[in-house]
Amino acid sequence: MTHGLRLGLSVKRHLLQRRSLVGVLASTAAAALAVGGVSAPAAAADVQSRQWYLDAMHAEEMWKASTGAGIKVAVIDTGVNASTPSLEGQVLKGFDASEMKGEATDDYSGHGTTMAELIAGTGEGGGVKGLAPDAKIIPMRVSNTEQQNKNKVNAFDVQDAIRAAADSDAQIISMSFGSDYIQTGQREAVQYAQSKGKLFFAAVGNNAKTGNKKQYPAAFPEVVGVGGIDQNGRAGDYSQHGDVVDLSAPGNDIPGWCDKTFKSYCDASGTSNSAALASASAALIWSEHPDWTANQVLRVMIESAAQAKGTKAGTVSSYLGHGVIRPNAHLSRGVGKPGDPDINPLTNEKTLNTKASSKPSAAASPQEQQGQQDKSGDKVAVAGTSKDSESSRTGLLVGGAAVIVIAAAGAIAVARKRRTT
Numbered sequence: 214m215t216h217g218l219r220l221g222l223s224v225k226r227h228l229l230q231r232r233s234l235v236g237v238l239a240s241t242a243a244a245a246l247a248v249g250g251v252s253a254p255a256a257a258a259d260v261q262s263r264q265w266y267l268d269a270m271h272a273e274e275m276w277k278a279s280t281g282a283g284i285k286v287a288v289i290d291t292g293v294n295a296s297t298p299s300l301e302g303q304v305l306k307g308f309d310a311s312e313m314k315g316e317a318t319d320d321y322s323g324h325g326t327t328m329a330e331l332i333a334g335t336g337e338g339g340g341v342k343g344l345a346p347d348a349k350i351i352p353m354r355v356s357n358t359e360q361q362n363k364n365k366v367n368a369f370d371v372q373d374a375i376r377a378a379a380d381s382d383a384q385i386i387s388m389s390f391g392s393d394y395i396q397t398g399q400r401e402a403v404q405y406a407q408s409k410g411k412l413f414f415a416a417v418g419n420n421a422k423t424g425n426k427k428q429y430p431a432a433f434p435e436v437v438g439v440g441g442i443d444q445n446g447r448a449g450d451y452s453q454h455g456d457v458v459d460l461s462a463p464g465n466d467i468p469g470w471c472d473k474t475f476k477s478y479c480d481a482s483g484t485s486n487s488a489a490l491a492s493a494s495a496a497l498i499w500s501e502h503p504d505w506t507a508n509q510v511l512r513v514m515i516e517s518a519a520q521a522k523g524t525k526a527g528t529v530s531s532y533l534g535h536g537v538i539r540p541n542a543h544l545s546r547g548v549g550k551p552g553d554p555d556i557n558p559l560t561n562e563k564t565l566n567t568k569a570s571s572k573p574s575a576a577a578s579p580q581e582q583q584g585q586q587d588k589s590g591d592k593v594a595v596a597g598t599s600k601d602s603e604s605s606r607t608g609l610l611v612g613g614a615a616v617i618v619i620a621a622a623g624a625i626a627v628a629r630k631r632r633t634t
Contacts, residue, residue, distance in 0.1 A: 260478045261342050265444050266463035266490065271541045272344060278544040281345025281496040283503060286332050287378035287411075288489075289371070289388040290325030292317055293352035297475060298338025299330050300350070307352035308377040310370035313360060317352040320473060321360060324485070325352065327469030328389050331489040332496065341468055341478065344493035348500070351383045355390065372402035375430075379406035384499055384507070384569040386413040387492035389485035391428030400433060407435040407557075410569035412499075412507035414439055414492045416484035418453040425453050432457045434560050437511060440534060441465065441487040446519075448532035452484055458534035459559055460518060462487040462494070494540040501544060502551070506567035509551035512558040516549035517542040 267273075285305065295304035295318045307317030320326045327341070329350045336342035353374040356366040367373065371390070378386045379402070386406060406413055417438040418428035431438035441452040441464020448454065449464050464487040471479040491514075499510045518536030520529075529535050542548040552558070554567050 260339060260468050261336060263466070263468050263480065264342060266467065267342065267344070269444070269463065270344070270539070271545075275497060275541045275544050276346075279345075279497045279501040281333065281343075281348030281493065281500045284345065284348045284385065284496040284500045285351055285381070285383040286345075286348055286385045286387050286492050286496055287351045287353050287381055287383035288325060288329050288332070289353040289355060289374045289378060289386065289390065290320075290328050291322045291357060292320035292325045292354040293329045293350055294318060294320045294323075294326040294475060295352075297326060297330065297334075297340055297470075299334035299336055299340030299342070300326065301335075301337065303333050303335065303348075304329065304350045304352060305382075307354065308374065308381075309354045310367060310374035310377060311354050311356040311360070312367040312370065313354075313356060313364050315354075317354045319354070322357065323470035323473045323475060324389070325354070326475070328387065328485065328489040331467070331469070331486060332387065332493040344490055345496035345500070348493065348496040351378070351381050353378050357390075369396075369398060371396060371430075372398040375399070375402040375406055379409040379411055384410075384412065385492050385495050386411050387489055388413070388415045388430060389483075389488045391416055391418050391431055393426050393428065395429050399430060403430050403433050403435045404565075407507075408565040410507055410564075410566045412495055412510055412569075413437060414488050414495070416488040417457050419451040419483050421449075421451055421453045425455065427455070427457050428453065435557075437491065437559070438534070439484060439488040439491045440532060441482065441484040442533075442537055443482075446537065449482060449484075451482065452487075452532070454532045456531075458530075458532065460491055460514060460535055460538055461533045462490040462538045491538050494538045497540050498543060505551055506554040507569065508557050508564060508567060509554050512552045513543050513549035514538060514540070515558055 292309075292315070293304055293307070294300065304318065309315065309317045313321075315321070329352070330341040330343055332343050333345055333348040333350050334341045334343035335346050355370040355374050356364070360366060375386065403413065413430070413436045415431040415436050415438060416428070417431045417440050420426065420428075430436045437459045438457045440454065440458040440461040441449040442461050443449055443465035448461065452461075452464060464484050465482040466480045467482070467486045468478040468480055469486070471477050495510050495514060498513055499505060502510070515535045517539050519539050520533075520536040555563050557564050
């Protein structure tokens with residue numbers, strides 16, 4: 214067999230493995246609720262009224278302390294449309310790893326733009342308001358299954374995008390994509406990003422009902438896997454569970470662009486939303502403490518998270534991980550301590566580098582390669598799955614806003630293994 218033929222088969226096999234890449238994407242199918250386009254002021258205003266998690270997370274109070282200024286987030290997705298009213302002036306020069314026609318700002322589905330708006334949207338024109346409205350977005354475009362089926366694409370675009378994000382000015386990497394397979398070179402790219410001091414969040418996936426197979430890169434120990442919760446503080450029945458879940462964030466019924474025409478918003482549920490909101494939460498904290506390392510930001514997110522009722526030290530929820538993100542607990546009340554700048558709080562291991570760096574590595578270019586109370590007296594959240602019985606509900610607070618949550622037997626106190634791959 215010739216080298217050319219072997220290479221061709223390898224690339225083909227790699228693309229076939231990536232067919233499940235869009236399994237993490239939030240669905241905007243017929244069941245989704247269209248809430249109007251930004252061109253109609255009344256309908257557009259309704260978009261922000263549907264952002265229930267902003268009240269639940271007490272965003273207005275948080276924004277008095279931090280809005281994410283000075284923080285850049287690399288969004289690895291379908292591209293980011295920099296021309297939506299909510300993203301004008303928010304998007305920096307990015308990188309198209311897909312090698313398809315167009316640039317990083319050419320969003321072929323609307324998904325990447327939605328993720329960017331959830332993170333850093335200004336809300337102008339009645340668009341989606343981001344949780345960290347003064348953060349900036351660096352788009353990193355990769356292909357999805359549909360694009361792979363009809364276009365010639367770079368078979369290694371995910372790892373190339375991760376490396377480009379690692380070499381960029383971004384402190385945070387947000388990725389709402391995933392695959393059942395460990396793709397060639399991806400683990401090394403993720404390790405490279407950690408070595409550059411980046412904080413990497415990824416969606417754990419939406420296939421809890423259909424196999425619950427680990428998704429990568431969320432399952433890598435260097436990456437913070439984020440699960441999804443609903444308006445009642447319960448883990449979404451779609452949200453994958455197990456030791457892959459490190460933190461959880463709102464994921465249900467969140468407005469985003471219906472499609473690539475950018476004419477209207479639709480409500481959709483998925484861990485894609487959760488990963489973006491976790492990334493935005495990190496941006497808020499890091500902006501307030503610019504001298505902290507990724508390890509310190511993550512440790513504060515873990516310590517300030519709303520943990521499961523009855524959780525003992527050293528154990529975490531199979532559905533929530535270390536808990537539901539609660540940046541307001543830290544920003545408004547100082548919950549959570551940064552701790553050792555060099556130790557990753559997920560693995561308890563020292564990282565190769567701690568300070569986020571934008572200096573490229575010559576040897577690794579992208580082309581090559583919840584109840585409890587905190588000291589304030591505010592109660593925190595507990596959650597199980599969305600199928601738990603109504604009789605076990607308890608009303609508690611997350612970030613000062615009331616939510617209904619569930620403590621379900623078997624959904625908590627799952628021993629957390631130190632992840633290795």
